[in-house]
Amino acid sequence: MLLGVITLPLAFKFASPGSVLIDLGPVAIRWYGLLIASAVLIGLSLSRYLAKRRHVNPDLIGDLVIWLVIGAIPCARLYYVLFQWQEYAPNPSQIIAIWRGGIAIHGAILGGILAALIFARLQKVSFWVLADLIAPSLILGQAIGRWGNFFNSEAFGGPTDLPWKLYIPSYRRPREFITVEYFHPTFLYESIWNLLVFALLMFLFFRDTGRKPRLKVGTLFLTYMVAYSAGRFWIEGLRTDSLMLLGILRIAQVVSLVGISLGVAGLIWLYVFKRSLPDVVKPDQQDWNFVSDTSPKQENSH
Secondary structure, three states, rough: OOOOEEEOEEEEEEEOOOEEEEEEOOOEEHHHHEEEEEEHHHHHHHHHHHHHHEEEOHHHHHHHHHHHHHHHHHHHHHHHHHHHHHHHHOOOOHHHHHHHOOOOOOHHHHHHHHHHHHHHHHHHHHHHHHHHHHHHHHHHOOOOHHHHHOOOOOOOOOOOOOOOOOOOOHHHHHHHHHHEEEEEOOHHHHHHHHHHHHHHHHHHHHOOOOOOOOOOOOOHHHHHHHHHHHHHHHOOOOOOOOEEEEEEEEEHHHHHHHHHHHHHHHHHHHHOOOOOOOOOHHHHHHHHEOOOOOOOOOOOOO
């Protein structure tokens, strides 16, 4: 069964049907790739819609997404490979086998931010305006993409006998848990958390669509940084396959703490010190052709 079977009321046992959706012999369509592609398309449609609501040219978002994909996917893979180098060093040909899984969302975020900064600079538009329009799509895409871990039987937590539990085949289990069958479905925990963050960002976005905007530019992206990182920090603590730093620190938790700190600092800068966030172009140098004439050109609010 696709997502699991019900054995008792409110008791769910999840079991992946396998990583391959359709096997055509030399060509296979994998769940992981399908989910990533779906997340990109859904995110593009959503961000274009949000851009229209903010009177921003949606074509600009379409161009930006191409840059984000080019920047995010290779960096997501490179980030993962660097922290798993002992696995890939003997088999360098597997480095490009991204369809087998093994990408890190923090690497994708860093690559995407770098690509967006370059794009905003070249287009002479505010990075933070673009970031606010992308943030809801980003967290929604993460919620969708986490299910790729389910189909690959990866990114699971420690052993559990809770009513909801994930069956992991023996060849995917850590050596110390080789006799254990059921584990925490941390992919599910994070997917649900990400959906809650998505709901928060959408609430803030539409709450701010009146004639007197209250949110300052950059607020949505900074809120995303804080909220996502907070959830990722505690969920990461449940996992058995975390990428490690120096063999003692969970790198995702370290990066999450950095994300929380930067996000909180940015929000304090905006709302306590009432200052604009540093940007790649100054307000008087921005090309306002990407904004319709019906939208006020404000520095600190949409």
